[in-house]
Amino acid sequence: MDIERTMFIAAFGLAAGASILFLSRLASDKRPLLLGAEALTFLYLAAMTVSLAARTVKSGHAPMSNRYESLACFAWSLGSVYWYVRLRYKEARVGYFLMPLTVVVMFAAYISPNMITPLYPALDTWMFETHVAAAFVGYAFFGASFAGSVLYLVSKEEAGRPLEKLIFRTGYYGYALFTVSMVIGGIWAYLAWGTYWLWKVKELWSFLIWIYYAGFLHAIYVKKLRGRGVAWLSIIGFAITMFTYLGVGIMMKSTHQL
Amino acid sequence: MKAVWEFFNSLKLTVYLILAIVSVTMLGSFVLYLNPRIFGDMDQTLLFRWLASSGLDYPAYTWWLYVMVAMVVLLGVNTLVCTVERLPKLVNRYRDPMLNLRDVEPGGGTGREMELADGPGLRLSGRLKESGYHVFMDGDRLFAEKNRWVPFMPYLVHAGIMVFMVAHLISGLYGYRNSGLYIYQGETARSPGGDYNIRVDEVKIDYRDDGSLKDYGSRLTAIKDGREIKSGWVSANMPMFVEGGAVYQRQFGYGFKGLYVRAAIPSQGFDDYVYLPKGASMVDIGMTGYSLSVDRFLSDAATDERGMYYSISEELANPAIMASVYHKAGKKVASGWLFARDPMKDDFRSTEVMLKLADVDLRPYSSFDVNRDPGAIPAFLASLIVMFGSVVTLYFRRERVWATLDEAAGRAQVICTDEDVYDRLAV
Numbered sequence: 001m002d003i004e005r006t007m008f009i010a011a012f013g014l015a016a017g018a019s020i021l022f023l024s025r026l027a028s029d030k031r032p033l034l035l036g037a038e039a040l041t042f043l044y045l046a047a048m049t050v051s052l053a054a055r056t057v058k059s060g061h062a063p064m065s066n067r068y069e070s071l072a073c074f075a076w077s078l079g080s081v082y083w084y085v086r087l088r089y090k091e092a093r094v095g096y097f098l099m100p101l102t103v104v105v106m107f108a109a110y111i112s113p114n115m116i117t118p119l120y121p122a123l124d125t126w127m128f129e130t131h132v133a134a135a136f137v138g139y140a141f142f143g144a145s146f147a148g149s150v151l152y153l154v155s156k157e158e159a160g161r162p163l164e165k166l167i168f169r170t171g172y173y174g175y176a177l178f179t180v181s182m183v184i185g186g187i188w189a190y191l192a193w194g195t196y197w198l199w200k201v202k203e204l205w206s207f208l209i210w211i212y213y214a215g216f217l218h219a220i221y222v223k224k225l226r227g228r229g230v231a232w233l234s235i236i237g238f239a240i241t242m243f244t245y246l247g248v249g250i251m252m253k254s255t256h257q258l
Numbered sequence: 259m260k261a262v263w264e265f266f267n268s269l270k271l272t273v274y275l276i277l278a279i280v281s282v283t284m285l286g287s288f289v290l291y292l293n294p295r296i297f298g299d300m301d302q303t304l305l306f307r308w309l310a311s312s313g314l315d316y317p318a319y320t321w322w323l324y325v326m327v328a329m330v331v332l333l334g335v336n337t338l339v340c341t342v343e344r345l346p347k348l349v350n351r352y353r354d355p356m357l358n359l360r361d362v363e364p365g366g367g368t369g370r371e372m373e374l375a376d377g378p379g380l381r382l383s384g385r386l387k388e389s390g391y392h393v394f395m396d397g398d399r400l401f402a403e404k405n406r407w408v409p410f411m412p413y414l415v416h417a418g419i420m421v422f423m424v425a426h427l428i429s430g431l432y433g434y435r436n437s438g439l440y441i442y443q444g445e446t447a448r449s450p451g452g453d454y455n456i457r458v459d460e461v462k463i464d465y466r467d468d469g470s471l472k473d474y475g476s477r478l479t480a481i482k483d484g485r486e487i488k489s490g491w492v493s494a495n496m497p498m499f500v501e502g503g504a505v506y507q508r509q510f511g512y513g514f515k516g517l518y519v520r521a522a523i524p525s526q527g528f529d530d531y532v533y534l535p536k537g538a539s540m541v542d543i544g545m546t547g548y549s550l551s552v553d554r555f556l557s558d559a560a561t562d563e564r565g566m567y568y569s570i571s572e573e574l575a576n577p578a579i580m581a582s583v584y585h586k587a588g589k590k591v592a593s594g595w596l597f598a599r600d601p602m603k604d605d606f607r608s609t610e611v612m613l614k615l616a617d618v619d620l621r622p623y624s625s626f627d628v629n630r631d632p633g634a635i636p637a638f639l640a641s642l643i644v645m646f647g648s649v650v651t652l653y654f655r656r657e658r659v660w661a662t663l664d665e666a667a668g669r670a671q672v673i674c675t676d677e678d679v680y681d682r683l684a685v
Contacts, residue, residue: 121471121472121473121474121494121495122494124494125495127495175648176649179644179649180649183638183645186637186638190634190638191495191497192506194504194627194629194631195301196634196638198301199300199301204283204287205287208283211279211280211283212280215273215277215280218269218276219273221269222269225273240280
């Protein structure tokens with residue numbers, strides 16, 4: 001087995017282990033569980049980074065050109081965003097949701113064909129790579145905002161507390177990165193296909209994500225929606241995001257699958 | 259008029275309009291997906307033209323698009339009104355920072371009490387300045403602000419969105435899209451929508467060792483009034499911009515242009531190739547007085563169970579022709595089948611004329627889309643402004659500090675917008 005596959009399977013196991021420890025922590029307040037979960041999450045991210053780097057070297061292009069690579073990149077983004085939130089907001093509890101989600105994404109990647117596919121000429125551009133990378137990290141930040149929202153609703157924290165700030169800030173990070181993805185994608189589409197907008201299902205749902213989160217960012221300033229309202233909006237936003245990423249590609253047979 | 263203005267000057271309206279757009283678009287995406295027959299041609303034309311033509315043919319399926327466009331326009335108006343209403347206030351506060359002192363009431367149970375020994379005003383102001391704050395004082399009250407320009411960023415984003423909408427409207431009104439311009443290598447065609455011609459000088463198709471497509475492109479020359487005005491390569495992600503429009507490579511391949519038949523007429527000492535262009539029914543065999551007629555053409559010849567010839571596919575795998583040769587008097591000399599790949603099957607027999615199907619003329623071609631989008635550049639500039647405003651706000655945060663100073667007691671009541679600033683000030 002080559003290093004890429006070995007590290008992928010190791011990362012899968014580490015993510016599963018981290019998830020079990022995070023979920024066990026819900027039932028028990030023991031601190032070693034959290035420390036163990038964090039250690040495994042760190043090792044997961046390291047293994048996944050090596051796996052993706054090895055694949056990049058082997059294929060000669062960024063690993064984003066088929067379903068396996070797309071899911072693997074998204075799983076990596078979830079791990080990276082977990083660590084960003086952990087370090088920036090000192091909030092480890094988002095791992096309760098982000099790591100089990102990572103395991104689901106890793107499983108989907110595991111059962112997808114993982115052969116290296118040659119890059120179609122139109123995809124051989126930095127704009128494609130930037131477009132996809134910004135979207136994935138953006139999705140992962142929306143995931144962090146979702147995780148913060150669930151925690152907020154469960155813990156019933158009052159408005160203005162750190163969790164509310166986390167929901168808003170991670171939602172904003174996701175929005176800014178998704179804006180980068182949309183803009184670069186639009187310029188690339190104009191150069192490749194002669195138009196920055198196509199009336200296709202995936203494009204419509206991408207527009208939906210972008211405008212929905214624009215509404216989410218404005219909702220924080222509407223008194224009635226502050227607190228629980230914003231948390232619910234973030235949860236719905238992540239559902240829209242996941243449907244756009246996985247649902248549209250798998251169920252609606254879009255030409256823009258990933 | 260004032261009521262209308264007030265209606266649009268609402269953040270709540272923004273949120274509800276966005277939620278309405280999201281709901282309609284969600285519903286519309288399923289209608290669009292399930293009815294490719296109705297929506298399939300949308301990308302071949304511009305939105306407003308489609309809405310004014312094809313869109314009106316199936317109102318039961320397309321109504322959501324009109325509602326969506328109307329709501330986006332309302333959102334644009336809402337954005338404009340909110341910007342016009344709030345931006346001057348923001349500018350005033352930027353010019354006169356002390357206006358910010360009214361925002362909070364230090365001492366009302368919020369913020370923190372800080373011991374700053376003697377001269378708390380100077381001490382606090384010094385620490386804030388060290389941290390990059392602009393400090394403003396008015397008697398016993400202090401206001402400090404870091405990254406004062408950040409509040410303008412959302413307005414920059416809003417401006418970008420409004421410019422984008424206008425640019426999209428310009429594209430819809432003054433642009434055009436044309437697809438399916440097929441040109442063979444070495445040939446010239448009129449550019450649809452433009453008053454110039456396009457000549458394909460070369461078609462390049464590169465494959466990798468595993469047979470996958472590596473690269474493709476065409477070298478084009480644009481010609482206007484007999485003058486070459488532009489020349490260059492068009493390939494993936496690289497259109498050629500000419501006369502305010504752009505030419506995009508769409509498809510490519512090899513097309514059947516004709517056949518080469520080797521003809522020998524011993525009585526006249528003639529032995530040469532005769533070219534049969536695609537679609538031609540009869541051509542002369544040199545100056546011999548004989549003519550060659552193509553009665554049937556098969557691209558991939560095979561025989562059925564009765565021994566009759568038919569074409570098994572559209573591929574030019576085994577081309578064959580049923581040829582007849584006529585003398586100038588109109589007398590048929592002979593006829594029979596000629597095969598390019600399997601000459602053993604040829605059944606054209608004549609003592610006067612000998613024929614052999616020598617080669618197939620396959621010529622590379624490219625197909626192009628020719629579009630004009632006068633709103634594209636403003637739309638991209640607007641998008642970059644939106645992107646810039648969004649990303650910059652990620653890195654820079656506006657931080658504010660309000661304080662009421664008690665010089666005599668060496669204390670200050672301080673309110674910070676960020677929790678960690680308290681730690682920085684309490685040195």
